[in-house]
Amino acid sequence: MDFDLNEDQSLLRDSVERLCADLYPSLEARQARLKAQQGFPEEGWRHFAELGVLGLPFSEDDGGLGGGPVETALVMEAVGRNLAVEPLLASLVLGSTALRLGGSAAQRARHVPGVIDGSLRLTLAHTERQSRYDLEDVATTARRAGDGFTLNGAKSVVPNADAAGLLVVSARVSGERRDHRGIGLFLVPADAPGVAVEPYPTQDGGRAAEVAFTDVALPADAALGDPEGGLPLLERVVEHGIAALAAEAVGSMDALHALTVEYLKTRKQFGVPVGSFQALQHRAVDMLIALEQARSMALYGAMMVEAEDAQARAAALAAVKVQVNKACRFVGQEAVQLHGGIGMTLEYVGAHHFKRLAMIEYQLGDTAHHLRRITRSEGGLLAA
Structure with missing residues (x-):
């Protein structure tokens, strides 16, 4: 290949x-x-x-x-x-x-x-306070009203909602809160009457918001596809997000590893660069190995994210997120330790890479969540 x-x-x-x-x-x-x-x-x-x-x-x-x-x-x-x-x-x-x-x-x-x-x-508004990473856990409702829908509920940690003109909102048209059926995705103008956006900065320098919907009137053509069968579409959107996050993490880890190696070459102790110490060389190599493993998995994610087999695709992207999450934590922590105190100093760019990697680890599912998904995939990973 x-x-x-x-x-x-x-x-x-x-x-x-x-x-x-x-x-x-x-x-x-x-x-x-x-x-x-x-x-x-x-x-x-x-x-x-x-x-x-x-x-x-x-x-x-x-x-x-x-x-x-x-x-x-x-x-x-x-x-x-x-x-x-x-x-x-x-x-x-x-x-x-x-x-x-x-x-x-x-x-x-x-x-x-x-x-x-x-x-x-655009941005995607799907997380709710009670839902954590479970996409089917949707309490926001879109009740049918004439030819359209009336949207009520709230979404949390919506990325860059204050800069978006159009929100893609998951809402329940029918069924109970955790039913897989009955969920739709709707295009909602951010300035529509009844939409309230409360933005705030995130720890990594990004932006997110709490978004509330109060009797927001939506036309019938606001729904993306089947208004009661939108969960598979939401899952595909998140899978694409995971593949993109994996690539972003590789870029950040690559930059952080380069910063760390350069620091080891220039920082002196006992009259010699600390990079001459074999133990620190080994740790820098371990960082590189984790980075390259994550790079391979990011490429795997890009290859699998449009696979036709939904089970194999889901298992593959879960595996990608697990491996990349582990690499984010390992590379970030090793970089901080090898730098010493400067590694956590906000005047140093390495600390900002560390913060972004820490956030990526928890975006669109943490390690434990995706390990459970792999366990439940019933051999989907092997099929992938």
Whole structure:
């Protein structure tokens, strides 16, 4: 099997890396960008749009570039390496995947052009206070009202909700709170009457929000696909999110490992660089091994995320998240220990990589959650 990038993929990777390096030449530049009203400056988002990144997942028929999971992974790896704060996970991956896979031709025609040119941002609102990582645990309701729906409920930790113009909201149309049937995904304008967004910064420098819905009136065409059979679509959206997070983690771990090796070469103790001590060399190698294992699993995730077999796909992405989570924790902790006190100093970029890796470990499912999913997969991993 050929794992080399083709010419277009190499060009995409190099272009996005250059853009991210230009936007984030230093930690000071990143911290300055975080002070923008929505946690990132609009000009950076326009640059991603002009480069064509925001149209990457959409088909050429919809005006996009027709890219796949590998192309998205290349973008997210650059995001992780440079600690970019633009809401690419929320809009490019989660929101756009829901629209791409679940939207009708009319819905795509209405919204995709704005997503591609950067004038419309999306995000996924599915987590609730009681649900933890269980996608089927949905208490928010969308009751039928005439030809449409009335939305009531609340979502927690919605990524970049204050910067989104359109929310993809999971809501229960019928059934009990944990039933697998009866769940729909709905396109909800963020400024619709009855929508209240309370944003806040997250520990890694990102943005999230608590979002409440009070008697929000939705037309019938707000539903993405079957309004009572949306759980499989939600699962696919999250799987794409896991694949993208894995690539972002690889980029961040790669940068953190390079920072650590450079520090070991320059930090002196007893008159010699500490990197000359064999024990520390071994620990740096262990970091590299964990990084490369995570890189392999991220590639596996990009290959499996569009597999037709739902059970094999779910088991594969759960395995990807487990391995990447473990690598995030190991590489992050080793980097802090090998740096010493400076590794936790917020004036040092390594500490911000550590914080982002710690957040990735818990986004879209922690290690214990995905280990349980693998256990319940009844051989799906072996089939994958």
